[in-house]
Amino acid sequence: MNDVTLSEYSSNLSLIAQVHAVRLFTDYERRGFFRIGLLPIPVAENVQIQIQSADCLTNAMLALHSWNQSSVGVKRLELRNLEIKLFGEKQPRLRAVTACVGQNDTVELSTVSVFGIAGQQASISKATLQIVGSSAGWLRWNFDGHPQELFVFKPTSDKIP
Numbered sequence: 001m002n003d004v005t006l007s008e009y010s011s012n013l014s015l016i017a018q019v020h021a022v023r024l025f026t027d028y029e030r031r032g033f034f035r036i037g038l039l040p041i042p043v044a045e046n047v048q049i050q051i052q053s054a055d056c057l058t059n060a061m062l063a064l065h066s067w068n069q070s071s072v073g074v075k076r077l078e079l080r081n082l083e084i085k086l087f088g089e090k091q092p093r094l095r096a097v098t099a100c101v102g103q104n105d106t107v108e109l110s111t112v113s114v115f116g117i118a119g120q121q122a123s124i125s126k127a128t129l130q131i132v133g134s135s136a137g138w139l140r141w142n143f144d145g146h147p148q149e150l151f152v153f154k155p156t157s158d159k160i161p
Contacts, residue, residue, distance in 0.1 A: 001025075004044075008059040015052075015087070017060035022046035027078070042077050047099075048092075049084045054137030054153035057084075061107070061131040077101045082109075086153060091115055093152050094129070094139070105132035114139065114152060 001024040008017040021044040029039035049060050079099040083092035097111035112124040127141035129152070137153040 016056045018050045019060050020048045043080060045080045047079045047082045050087050052087055057136045058132050107131055
């Protein structure tokens with residue numbers, strides 16, 4: 001399938017999350033240089049996720065997370081060239097070359113770029129993004145053997161009354 005968009009609306013019909021994939025297809029798990037025909041995996045390529053807030057990340061990933069169930073007969077869902085941003089922002093908050101919906105309500109990311117409020121960029125080789133619960137939106141990784149974490153979807157400006 002090409003150009004697939006999933007939209008999630010709140011009870012008052014305002015858009016809270018949107019997931020767009022340029023292409024959906026079945027690939028095969030790799031072992032070294034070989035693709036194993038008995039191990040198919042669904043792949044979503046060039047995926048853009050737009051959310052209203054970190055709380056909406058759960059809604060955006062819910063449809064993708066359901067593909068990871070054993071009843072579907074696949075081991076995992078792989079996202080390639082993933083971008084996640086808040087509505088109204090031009091630059092994504094997070095980019096990853098590959099992302100796999102993992103266990104414990106997380107997404108396992110590789111070759112990650114995180115963009116800060118002032119446009120700073122941090123590169124991380126492997127990280128985990130929490131997508132469900134009170135920790136939704138937290139990115140966790142190890143740097144020189146020390147655990148690191150960052151809340152990726154912090155609002156860019158705090159409103160002062």
